[in-house]
Amino acid sequence: MTIERVLAPLAAALPGLEALYVDLHRHPELAFAETRTAAELARRLEADGYEVHTGVGRTGVVGVLHNGEGPTVMLRADIDALPVEEKTGLPYASTARGVDAAGNDVPVMHACGHDMHATWLSGAASLLSAARDAWAGTLVVVFQPGEEAAGGAAGMVADGMFDLAGRPDVVFGQHLAPGPAGWVLTRPGVVMAASDTMRITLHGRGGHSSRPETTVDPAVMAASVVLKLQTVVSRGVAATDPAVVTVGSLHVGSVANVIADDAVLEVNTRAFDGAVLLRLREAIERIVNAEAEAAGAPKPPTIELLSSYPVTFNDEQTADRLTDVFRGHFGQERVMPAPLVTGSEDFGEFGSAAGVPSVFWLVGGLDAHEVITAMTEGRFERDIPSNHSPRFAPVLDPTLRAGVETLVVAALSRLSHPGVG
Known part of the structure; x- marks a missing residue:
């Protein structure tokens, strides 16, 4: 079988992939500062015979492998880390620091698993290159910065990524999840939420x-806004439309005896429908402006949209077909339906821009016994660290193997197999 032939060298490659993962984990880099990471991944692609383009979208890497007539399949991994101080206690825990977008010196950790994503894709790219006699078509490997x-992705x-690599026929990607290691979770249709982040x-x-009557106190305005925003979902969105509004940051003043000029809030919203997300945005703007006017603010609030993620949508026919292929390879017991995920991704930008189907799935990465026991006993949310936690620490076995296999299996499900039995 083609899949078995391509995956045959994986066992021997795992120690090297583990070393790559540990190296990336020890040296995380923030969004659009992934220069060391990108250089190492590009070096490996070049060694595997790919045509390599660097600096795409600032620090992105694109590898192209032309291998005769056939479909073009794109595989994507993200590579940036987070401003999080690692508390895993791992012998290879990160002690790195970086400079965030605001110029602050911050700790840096791969708290979302992007180091695993990059390792998976590097491993899959190498296996597929070594087995070019087993498939035909074009493979496009994308290491994306700044997720x-x-x-x-939009960057x-x-x-001009598609000018360099050609337009794919399908786009595949995956994400490490706090589920049992080695499990694969798939879902047709909507899989991850859209999200906005605003600075107000x-x-x-x-x-x-001592003389509050001479001021317009932004702390009081901010407190009122925070409380009012809690009604946006409960009173402004239908109960059948899941949505979340979170005030994640609030800064006002510096000392107790000074009333500040300004208060700054950062607000995050999430929904599984773009129209609902727009409704959240409009409601927040309405509340913020009304509170400022009611307080007699000297000027209207400043509202900045810092980031916006689209809904991650899996082409239903392509997702169903890929799920069947995964079940055939991994077995029914390891391929599970994915839940709706309120986290957000920009992966969908690639398929939308190319006008082609895309599929995004999850691969479990935590100790299976611990996760299943916690689920059974109702302790999962309390005891199992999730992505973005300073304690998020995937187990390497079988997580590394499973993630490489999923990418290889997905790519081979769409590439041609001329004369291969």
Whole structure:
């Protein structure tokens, strides 16, 4: 069988892939600063015979492998890390620091698994290159920067990625999940939420805390806004439309006896329908402007849209077909329906821009016994670290193997197999 032939060298390759993963984990880099990461991944693609393009969308890498007539399949992994201080206790835990978009010195960790994503794709790219006699077509391997900043995928497209690599016939991607290691979770249709992040500056008029009557206190405005925003979902969105509004950051003032000029809030919204997300945005703007006017603010609030993710949507026919292929390879017991995920991704930008089907799935990466026991006992949310946690630590076996296999199996499900038995 073609799949078995291509995957035959994987066992021998796993120690090297583990070393790559550990190296990437020890040296995480923030969005659009992934220069070391990109250089290493590009080097490996070149060694495997790919035509390599670097600096795509600032720090992205695109590898192209032409191998005769046939479909063009794109495989994508994201490579950026997060401003999180690692608390896993792993011997290869990150102690790295970086500079965030605001110029702050911050700790950096691969708390979302992008180091695993990059390792999976590097391994799959190498196996598929070594087995070029087993398939025909074109393989496009994309290491995407800036997923956490929401601009990475769109930036690569705008930078002419498809001019360099050609337009794919299908786009595949996957994400590490806090599920049992080795499990594969798939879902047709909507799989991940759309999301907006807004920065809201409430403009007051500062002064001495002993004379509040001479000021317009932005702290009071901010407190009122935070409470009012809790009604956006409960009173503005139908119960059948899941949605989330979170005030994740609020900064006002610096000392107790000074009333500040401004208060700054950062608000995140999520929904599985773009129209619902727009409704959330409009409601937030309405509430913020009304509170400022009611407080007698000297000028209207400043509302900035910092990032926006689309709904991640899996082409239903392609997703169903791929699920059947996964079940045939991994067995029914390891391929499960994926839940709706309220996290967000910019992966869908690639398929939308190319006008082709795309499918995104999840691969479990935590100790299977611990996860299943926690689920059974109702302790999953409390005891199992999720993505973005400083304690998120995937187990390497069988996570590494499973993620490489899924990408190889997905690619071979669409590439041609001339004369291969």
